[in-house]
Amino acid sequence: MTDRELDAAGVSDPALRAAYRHCRALNARHGRTYFLATRLLPVERRPAVHALYGFARWADDIVDSLCPGAGADVRVRALSRLQEELEEGLRRDGSGEPVVRALADTARRYAIDHAHFRDFMTAMRSDLVVTAYPTYADLRAYMQGSAAVIGLEMLPVLGTVVPQEEAAPHAAALGVAFQLSNFLRDVGEDLDRGRVYLPADLLAGHCVDRELLAWSRATGCPDRRITAALREFEALTRSVYRAAVPGIELLDPVARPCIRTAAVLYGGILDAVVRDGYAVLQRRSVVPRRRRAVVAADGLVRVAAPDCVCGGSRPPAARLRPRAARSRPLAGDGRPLRRGGRVNRRRLPLSLRRNAVPWERQRPTWREAQPGLITGALKRAQARPSGNWYVVGASRALCGDGKLARTVAGQEVVVWRGPDGRLVGGPGICPHLGAPLRDSPVRRGTLVCHWHGLALDGRPYAGWSPLPVHDDGVLVWTRLDAVGGEEPLDAPVVPRRPEPTRALTAVYTGVGVCEPEDVVANRLDPWHGGWFHPYSFADLTVVDAPGCPADAVHDGADALTVDVSFKVAGRLVVPVRAVFSAPEPRTVVMHITEGEGAGSVVETHATPLGDDEAGRPHTAVIEAMVAASHRPGFAAARRAAPLLRPLVRAAAGRLWRDDLAYAQRRWQLRSTGRFPA
Known part of the structure; x- marks a missing residue:
């Protein structure tokens, strides 16, 4: 444990400082993924995480690694002694055992429910007698004590922007997801210890039993039935991640990079298992060092800018609790401690793009960009x-x-x-x-x-x-x-937008040979962004789109929700979530709802000009960019608006050079009866 971390946490007692250092050493030696993620937390919260991990690691080692040949009775006695130390330490707020001393101090500082520690010990004792789980429900009952409570213990340390009971189910699910990842990776090692955590009914569904697993482990030969069962368990684990990950946005923003990084790294275990062909009975799948380094670098960027959405965002300000009510360790007088004696104000709106792929290898979007869906949204816009x-x-x-x-x-x-x-x-x-x-x-x-x-x-x-x-x-x-x-x-019909006097505004105007509906149709097709504008957009995913048929004209304000990263330089991007809507026939609005510049608006207005001498229609694209930001430096950006506006217009012009080609092509085909929709 570094002195800086202990000083920031307000730990001054020499024996207690030594106890926390011992826990940190356990985390660094055994929990490489967990330790790496912990380093992304504010310094004053790291000791508490090391204490929680150290206690869990100690109990787990008693179950699995006490000493070669130790019988169940020896392990039962060791766990009983640990339980006694735990109860005494929690009652007296201290213990002669370093790990329990640090744990008791952490439980006091963050008001962690002692029942979580007792449930964990119950699960550890069951590991000495239970060697298989008939169903997934049985496994989940075990993991409530072995994994879910770890997430619940962490919650007061991480802090939340909503009542803790609202974030608790997600925290518990994330703990379960992490353990399921380990179960999949460690099938062979657990089998050597006489335990099978994969539910028996799941294995039986693929004609797999303990004997077949043991045969594959002993011979090193794969079996397609085992592979199928492991694939199903992997899919089950990913479903738990999907339920858990949204809870990261309920955490204190400064804690999100740590947990998001942990989720990516533990999820990377699943990717490693898949990459190794589900050969977990033959070898241990690991996340490559290069991958770990990239994820850690991304986490560092998020630490620098916790309020920007890099796959997540800050919840509405109205939901934030007062700052003093958020999770921060208390000094002896009960006051929240400042981080390292001062507040870290460094913020960067950037993220390091992970898993960048060449343009031609990105995920095709043509199946999702259904002509009927786009046409339906267009018709509904025209009816407004x-x-x-x-x-x-x-x-x-x-x-x-x-x-x-x-x-x-x-x-x-x-x-x-x-x-x-x-x-x-x-x-x-x-x-x-x-x-x-x-x-x-x-x-x-x-x-x-x-x-x-x-x-x-x-x-x-x-x-x-x-x-x-x-x-x-x-x-x-x-x-x-x-x-x-x-x-x-x-x-x-003016779209909702930031107050212009507090925003940076710029307006671009371009003209194309087309009609307004062609411009609107272009903007209602966000699926083309990553393909048609690779110089500006990456990792574009439409996460929600209206599903109404093309002939269903109604008054509903349907919208398309898009997650996208704006390219800055190299692999540096600014990820945001944007919502596209058409409030009237000639307008499409993009609201940035999450991420850097949340609340900013890009309005695209299509104004018909008239026909030229050849009878071809011309349409003006008048696009207003209304940018807002919570950052203190944004006031300086607004003062520099005369210098920035030409740059903003130039960027818009580059995009519309391509998008007007799209709109003009659409009109050419429509006007000659060749449009495929």
């Missing part, structure tokens, strides 16, 4: 009301004497700010002789026709009538009732 509102451009264009001029659905529109700063807009044709007002300047809130000097201040004049316009703080909209043909709305 827009109120005849169309996006014209960015609000920032109207600073000072700026103006926005665009042809929308064949109608020329111009928008500016009047003499009183109020937003005004109307037809882009001068009522005098038809001059194009897009080329005319604004002077002190008045639009002055550059042909003959006719001045327009936004009020009706000589047949020129103003149009309804709206500024949402990021984008400017106009309402064209003659074009839209819908029931007018007083204001456009």
Whole structure:
């Protein structure tokens, strides 16, 4: 145990410090995976984890490694002595035995339920008499004491952002998943000790019994029946991981990298078993050192940025308990200790990408990107009301004497700010002789026709009538009732977004030969991201998508949920979870719901411009990026917005270079009756 860890934990008694060091040595020598993960915890919490592991390891060694040839009676007496030491230590808050002394101190500091330790000892005693488990239910009953309680003991040390009883089932399941991984890896070693942890009914389902296992162990010969049984046990174990891993997000953010790393490493045992062809009766499967190093490096990145979602995220702030109520060791006066005497404020929004594969070897997504699913989402978007509102451009264009001029659905529109700063807009044709007002300047809130000097201040004049316009703080909209043909709305359907004054905003505009629906269809197909944009996205998975058929038009706000990593450099990525939705016919919104920049929004608006001389439709893609962050340095980023906006627009332009090709191709095929959907 390092002095830094003990000092941070507030352990000053020399005998107690020696006890914790002894536990740390046990963890380092026997629990390589556990020890590696523990190093990702805040320093003040590590001693407690070493104490919990040291006690469990000591009891396990009595059962399995006391001394060669030791009989069951010797082991029973040793466990009984340990039980007595445990009860005495918990009662007196100390013991002459170092491991129990450290355990009792940890139990006091973190208010760990003593029943967990007693349940664990009961499971250890059963190992001396029980050598097989008829069913998985029987095995789970044993693991409640041997593994689930380990997760429950750890929970107060790790801390939670929800009531502990809410996180407890996940913690218990993760302890069970870890032990199931060990059971699969150690089938041969456990068989040598006379025990078979794989349920007998699972083995019998593949015509496997203890005798067949012993034969394979003795001869070194594999058997396909054994392989099939092991494969089923592996699948069962993975199902327990799936139930357990969501609980990591319920932990204190600073504890998540440790447990996530442990879950990856223990899950790696299953991968190693599969890689070795389930030959666990012939050799011990291990996680390669290189793999362990990569996972550890990823964990270190997560330690630097525990609030970014690298496969996980910070729960809503409303669910966080007060900081003092989170799990932190107590000093002698009952106050929470600071980490190493100070608060570690280092944060990085990055993750080291694991298991990177070449572009051509990534998982194909064409089966999931079902044309009917995309078409159904598109039709539902088209059925939603827009109120005849169309996006014209960015609000920032109207600073000072700026103006926005665009042809929308064949109608020329111009928008500016009047003499009183109020937003005004109307037809882009001068009522005098038809001059194009897009080329005319604004002077002190008045639009002055550059042909003959006719001045327009936004009020009706000589047949020129103003149009309804709206500024949402990021984008400017106009309402064209003659074009839209819908029931007018007083204001456009503006997606929920961060407050613009506290966000970094940028707006990109591009034009393609297509119709708005082609742009919307592109955005409702997130499956193409990793394939079509490999320079920007990696590890893209659509985790939830609407399953309605294409002809089911309704008012539900269906959405597509995507886990994706934005590439930064090399294997460094920023993982997030994003939700795509279409609140109206010409808009698709991507909300980042978890990970770095949670709450940020990317809005894609498709504004029809009109047909060219060849009769081909043109559509403007107007994309607003509204970024937000909890990081203190984000205020500096907002101050540097004039420098950052061109970079953000350039990145968006690179993506839309490809996505407009997608949309244009879709229109070309649709317009000639060749689209495959």
